Amino acid sequence: MGRKPDTPLTRLAGYGQSIWLDFIRRDFIEEGRLASLVKEDALKGVTSNPAIFEQAIGQGAEYEEAVQELLCEESLPAGALYEAVAVADICQACRVLRPVFDETSGRDGYVSLEVSPYLADDAEATLHEARRLWQRVNQPNVMIKIPATEAALPAIEQAIAEGINVNITLLFAQSMYENVLEAYLRGLEARVQRGQSIAQIGSVASFFVSRIDGRIDAMIDRRIAARDPQADALKRLRGKVAIANARMAYQHYLHVVASPRWQALAEKGAQTQRLLWASTSTKDKTYRDVLYVEELIGEDTVNTVPPHTLEAFRDHGVPQARLADHVEQSRLILEDADRLGLDLPAVTTTLLGEGVAAFKAAFDGLLGAVAARREAVLGGRLMRVSLALSDELDNAVVAAGKSWTQDGKVRRLWERDASVWTNGPESKWLGWLDVVKDGMAHINAYEALQREVKERGYSDVLLLAMGGSSLGPEVLAEIFGQVSDGPKLHVLDSTDPQQVASFAKAIDPTKTLFIVSSKSGSTLEPNILFAYFWALAGTALGRKPGDRFVAVTDPGSSLETVAQDHGFAHIFHGNPEIGGRYSVLSPFGLTPAAAAGYDVRALLNCTQLMIEACDASVPPVTNPGINLGLALGVAATTFRRDKVTFVASEQIASLGAWLEQLLAESTGKSGTGLIPIDGEPLGRPDVYSDDRIFVELRLGHEPVSPGLKALREAGHPVVTLHLDTVEQIVQAFFVFEFATAVAGSVLGIDPFDQPDVEFSKVETRKLTKAYAETGRLPEEAPFAKDGNLAFYADERNHEALAGKDAKAILKAHFDRVGKNDYIGLLAYIERNKAHIAWEQTVRVALREQLHVATAAQFGPRFLHSTGQAYKGGPNSGVFLQITADDAADLSIPGYAYSFGVVKAAQARGDFDVLASRGRRALRVHITGPLQAGLDRLAQLVTEILKGA
Ligand SMILES: O=P(O)(O)OC[C@H]1O[C@](O)(CO)[C@@H](O)[C@@H]1O
Numbered sequence: 001m002g003r004k005p006d007t008p009l010t011r012l013a014g015y016g017q018s019i020w021l022d023f024i025r026r027d028f029i030e031e032g033r034l035a036s037l038v039k040e041d042a043l044k045g046v047t048s049n050p051a052i053f054e055q056a057i058g059q060g061a062e063y064e065e066a067v068q069e070l071l072c073e074e075s076l077p078a079g080a081l082y083e084a085v086a087v088a089d090i091c092q093a094c095r096v097l098r099p100v101f102d103e104t105s106g107r108d109g110y111v112s113l114e115v116s117p118y119l120a121d122d123a124e125a126t127l128h129e130a131r132r133l134w135q136r137v138n139q140p141n142v143m144i145k146i147p148a149t150e151a152a153l154p155a156i157e158q159a160i161a162e163g164i165n166v167n168i169t170l171l172f173a174q175s176m177y178e179n180v181l182e183a184y185l186r187g188l189e190a191r192v193q194r195g196q197s198i199a200q201i202g203s204v205a206s207f208f209v210s211r212i213d214g215r216i217d218a219m220i221d222r223r224i225a226a227r228d229p230q231a232d233a234l235k236r237l238r239g240k241v242a243i244a245n246a247r248m249a250y251q252h253y254l255h256v257v258a259s260p261r262w263q264a265l266a267e268k269g270a271q272t273q274r275l276l277w278a279s280t281s282t283k284d285k286t287y288r289d290v291l292y293v294e295e296l297i298g299e300d301t302v303n304t305v306p307p308h309t310l311e312a313f314r315d316h317g318v319p320q321a322r323l324a325d326h327v328e329q330s331r332l333i334l335e336d337a338d339r340l341g342l343d344l345p346a347v348t349t350t351l352l353g354e355g356v357a358a359f360k361a362a363f364d365g366l367l368g369a370v371a372a373r374r375e376a377v378l379g380g381r382l383m384r385v386s387l388a389l390s391d392e393l394d395n396a397v398v399a400a401g402k403s404w405t406q407d408g409k410v411r412r413l414w415e416r417d418a419s420v421w422t423n424g425p426e427s428k429w430l431g432w433l434d435v436v437k438d439g440m441a442h443i444n445a446y447e448a449l450q451r452e453v454k455e456r457g458y459s460d461v462l463l464l465a466m467g468g469s470s471l472g473p474e475v476l477a478e479i480f481g482q483v484s485d486g487p488k489l490h491v492l493d494s495t496d497p498q499q500v501a502s503f504a505k506a507i508d509p510t511k512t513l514f515i516v517s518s519k520s521g522s523t524l525e526p527n528i529l530f531a532y533f534w535a536l537a538g539t540a541l542g543r544k545p546g547d548r549f550v551a552v553t554d555p556g557s558s559l560e561t562v563a564q565d566h567g568f569a570h571i572f573h574g575n576p577e578i579g580g581r582y583s584v585l586s587p588f589g590l591t592p593a594a595a596a597g598y599d600v601r602a603l604l605n606c607t608q609l610m611i612e613a614c615d616a617s618v619p620p621v622t623n624p625g626i627n628l629g630l631a632l633g634v635a636a637t638t639f640r641r642d643k644v645t646f647v648a649s650e651q652i653a654s655l656g657a658w659l660e661q662l663l664a665e666s667t668g669k670s671g672t673g674l675i676p677i678d679g680e681p682l683g684r685p686d687v688y689s690d691d692r693i694f695v696e697l698r699l700g701h702e703p704v705s706p707g708l709k710a711l712r713e714a715g716h717p718v719v720t721l722h723l724d725t726v727e728q729i730v731q732a733f734f735v736f737e738f739a740t741a742v743a744g745s746v747l748g749i750d751p752f753d754q755p756d757v758e759f760s761k762v763e764t765r766k767l768t769k770a771y772a773e774t775g776r777l778p779e780e781a782p783f784a785k786d787g788n789l790a791f792y793a794d795e796r797n798h799e800a801l802a803g804k805d806a807k808a809i810l811k812a813h814f815d816r817v818g819k820n821d822y823i824g825l826l827a828y829i830e831r832n833k834a835h836i837a838w839e840q841t842v843r844v845a846l847r848e849q850l851h852v853a854t855a856a857q858f859g860p861r862f863l864h865s866t867g868q869a870y871k872g873g874p875n876s877g878v879f880l881q882i883t884a885d886d887a888a889d890l891s892i893p894g895y896a897y898s899f900g901v902v903k904a905a906q907a908r909g910d911f912d913v914l915a916s917r918g919r920r921a922l923r924v925h926i927t928g929p930l931q932a933g934l935d936r937l938a939q940l941v942t943e944i945l946k947g948a
C-alpha cells in the first residue's frame with residue numbers, strides 16, 4: 001500500500017493498534033477522502049451506527065438525489081430506502097478498504113453496519129437481520145454490528161457459528177464483555193465441530209469508554225458540589241474510571257487468549273476477537289482531546305474515532321503503549337470507585353439501556369429524515385395528513401407516539417401482533433395490510449372483467465350489497481362517475497320498497513351487469529335483492545340471466561353456492577382475513593371498480609404509496625396513519641372529543657359515508673368509541689361543544705371552508721387530509737384503515753369485530769320468521785297517537801316520555817339531550833335527495849339550538865355501518881327512529897315476506913336492541929302520505945326548539 005507519512009497516526013501500527021474511522025458519508029467516499037485516509041493515515045477500518053447515518057442522510061444533499069433515483073426505479077418505504085442507500089455506502093466503503101483487508105489477511109479493512117436497534121431484545125430477529133444484511137452487502141470485509149444485550153448473546157454466538165463477521169457494540173461492563181468473548185469462542189467451536197473453517201471470521205468487541213466517564217464524572221461533580229466529605233478522593237477519580245475499566249477488560253482478553261482453549265482455536269487459524277475502543281472522542285472539553293486514544297494503545301486492539309479525533313491525534317497525539325501498564329493502578333481506581341459509592345455496574349447497565357435507546361432515537365430520526373425525503377420526492381403523488389391541535393392535545397399525541405416507538409408498536413402492528421390490541425383474534429383480521437400485493441396478483445381477472453363489460457356493451461352495473469360491501473364502491477362511483485363509453489355504476493343497499501323500485505327503474509335490465517356482493521354470503525339484504533333482480537332480469541331477457549351476474553364473496557360462503565347453482569358469469573373471492581369495512585381495496589371494491597371501467601392498476605399503485613408511508617419503518621411522527629390514529633384515539637380517550645366530524649370538499653364528500661362505517665363499527669363497542677358525524681353542515685364555533693374533532697377532507701389546496709379557521713382559532717382540533725387528485729381517495733381509504741386500527745389500540749378494543757350488530761339481525765330474523773309463519777308481524781301498539789304520527793317505545797323510554805301529544809312527547813325526548821350527547825335521526829324511508837334534505841334541515845335545527853352533534857341516517861343502511869356504535873358505543877346517543885307506511889310494497893320472489901315487511905322488521909329489531917341497551921330512543925311512525933308526516937315532524941321540532 002505504499003509508504004505512509006510518519007505521523008502519530010501511522011505510528012500506532014507499530015504498537016499493534018489499528019485505527020478505524022467512526023464515520024461514513026457518501027460524498028466523503030465519493031470524493032476520495034476515505035481513500036486518502038487509508039493511504040496517508042494508515043486507516044484500517046470504518047464503523048457506522050444509526051446516529052452516524054442519521055447525520056449523514058439527514059444532512060447530506062447527495063442523499064436526496066439517491067432517494068430520487070431509487071424511487072424512479074420502484075416505490076419503496078423509508079426503511080427500504082434507508083437500507084438501500086446505507087448498503088450502497090457500506091459497499092463502497094468496503095471496496096475502498098478491500099486492499100487493507102487483503103493485505104492484512106482479513107485482520108483489518110472492515111466496514112461495520114449495525115442491525116436495527118429495535119431488535120436489541122429479540123435474539124431471533126437480530127440474527128435474522130444480521131443474516132439478511134450480511135447477504136445483502138455480500139462483501140467479505142463487512143462486519144455486522146450487534147448490540148451487546150443479554151438477549152442478543154445467542155444471536156452473536158449463532159452469527160459467528162454461521163461465519164458472519166460480527167462487531168459487538170455497546171459494551172460497557174466487563175461482565176458482559178466476558179459473555180461476549182465466550183459467545184465468540186462458542187461460535188467458533190461450533191464451526192470446528194462441524195468441520196468448518198474458522199480462519200476467515202473477523203470479530204471485534206466494541207468497548208465504550210468516554211460515556212462511562214461522562215456518567216461517573218457527573219456523579220462526582222454532583223457530590224463535590226454537595227460538599228461530600230470524600231470530595232478530594234472523588235476528584236482524583238475524575239476522568240480515570242473509564243480507562244481503568246477498559247484496561248481491566250483488556251486483561252481479560254489477554255487471559256483468554258493465553259488459555260489452552262483459545263490456543264486450540266488459534267491453531268485452526270482463528271483470529272482473536274480484538275477489543276475495539278469505541279466512544280473515544282473526548283466529551284469533557286477540559287480533558288485532552290486525544291485522551292481516550294493515547295491511554296488505550298496496546299497490542300492487538302482497534303480504536304475507532306470520529307474525524308475530529310483522528311485529526312487531533314494526527315496533529316498532536318503521543319503514541320506510546322499504555323494499555324497493558326498500570327494494571328494495579330487500574331484495579332485500585334475501580335476499587336476506590338466502588339468504595340466511594342460510584343456504582344460502576346449500575347452505571348454500565350444504565351448506559352447500555354440508554355445506548356440502545358439513543359440508537360433507537362437516532363434510527364427514528366434517520367428513518368424520519370428518509371421518510372421526509374421520500375415525501376418531498378413524491379410531492380403531489382402522496383396525500384398528506386396534517387394536524388392542527390391545541391398544545392395540550394398535541395403534546396399528548398406526541399407522548400403517545402413516543403410510547404408507540406418505545407413499545408415497537410408500529411412494527412408489531414405490521415407483524416400482526418394481537419397484543420397491539422386486546423390479544424384477541426386481531427391477527428386474523430389484518431389481511432388489508434397486503435391489499436395491493438393481493439390486488440396485483442389478480443389484476444388480470446379485473447382487467448378481463450373490464451374488457452368483458454365493454455365488449456358486451458352494458459349500460460349499467462348494479463351492485464347489491466350492504467355496509468363494507470357497498471359503501472366503498474359507492475364512494476368510487478360517486479367520485480369517478482361514469483367513464484366515457486362505460487356503464488353507470490349503481491349501488492343499492494336498501495330494503496325500502498320505493499328505493500328498490502327506483503333503482504329497478506333506473507336501469508335497463510337487459511343491459512345491466514348485476515354484482516351480488518357479500519363477504520359472509522348470508523346477509524339478508526343482498527340475498528333478497530338478488531332474488532328480486534334475478535327475476536327482473538330473467539323476465540326482461542326471457543331466459544335465465546346467470547351470465548349477467550357476478551358474485552363477490554368469501555370462499556365457501558352460501559352465496560358462492562348460489563352463484564354456482566345459478567351459473568353466474570364470475571365469482572370473485574374475498575380474503576377471509578379482511579373484514580367488510582376494510583375491504584374496499586380488495587375484490588369487494590375492485591370488482592365493481594373494474595366493471596365500471598376504473599383503472600384498477602393505477603388505483604393499486606396509488607394505494608401502494610400510502611401503504612409505504614405507513615410502513616413499519618416509519619416512526620410515528622412522520623407516519624401519517626399512526627399520527628392520524630393517535631390524534632383520533634387520544635382526542636377521544638383523554639380529551640373526550642369523540643365526535644369525529646367530517647368536513648369535505650364537495651367532490652370527495654361521499655367518502656364520509658364509508659368513513660362512518662369504518663370508524664363506528666370498528667371502535668364503537670364496550671361503551672367506548674368514536675362517533676362519526678358526516679354531512680353536518682359547518683356552523684359557527686358557538687354551536688359546538690368541546691366534544692368534537694374535525695377532519696377536513698380537502699381536495700386541492702384551498703381549505704374546504706373558511707369556517708374551519710374560526711373553529712381552529714376557537715380551540716377545536718382540526719385534522720386535514722390533503723388530496724391533490726381524486727385518485728388519491730384510495731390513499732385516504734388506506735390511511736384511515738390504518739389510523740382506525742391505531743385508534744382502536746388507544747381505545748383498548750378489538751377494531752375488527754362488530755359484536756352488537758348481530759343482535760339486531762337476530763331480532764329481525766325473529767320477526768321475519770314470525771311473519772313467514774303467520775302472515776303478519778307480531779302486534780305492537782303505539783303508546784301515543786297524534787294525527788298522522790304514532791309513537792312507540794319500550795317501557796323505560798315510554799315512562800320518560802309521558803306526554804299527551806306529539807309535541808310534548810318529542811319535547812320530552814329532546815329534553816333528554818345533555819351536553820356532549822349526540823342525536824341520531826334514523827329514518828327507514830327511501831334515501832333520496834328530498835329525504836336527505838329533510839334530515840339535513842332537522843339536524844341543523846337541532847344542532848343550532850341544542851349544541852350537540854347530529855347524525856342523519858337511513859335504515860337499514862346504517863345498521864351495517866354506524867349501527868354498531870349506536871348500540872355498543874358510549875351511551876351518549878339520543879335516537880329518533882322514523883318509520884312510515886309504504887306507499888307501495890314490493891314482493892320478493894321466493895320469499896314469504898316483502899321488502900316492506902323486512903324493512904319494518906329491521907326497524908323494530910334494531911329498536912328493541914337499542915332499548916335493551918338502555919339507549920334513549922323513540923320511534924315515530926308516519927301514517928298516510930309520507931311527505932305530510934315529514935313536514936309535520938319538522939314543524940314540531942322547529943316549534944319545540946323555539947320553545948313555542
Ligand atoms: O359483506 P357482508 O357479509 O354481506 O356484510 C355486510 C356488512 O354487514 C356487517 O357484517 C354488519 O353489519 C358489516 O360489518 C358488513 O360490512
Ligand SMILES: O=C[C@H](O)[C@H](O)COP(=O)(O)O
Nearest residue numbers: 022047049206211278279280
Ligand atoms: O462503534 C462506534 C460507536 O458507535 C461510537 O464510538 C460511539 O461513540 P460516542 O459515544 O461518541 O457516541
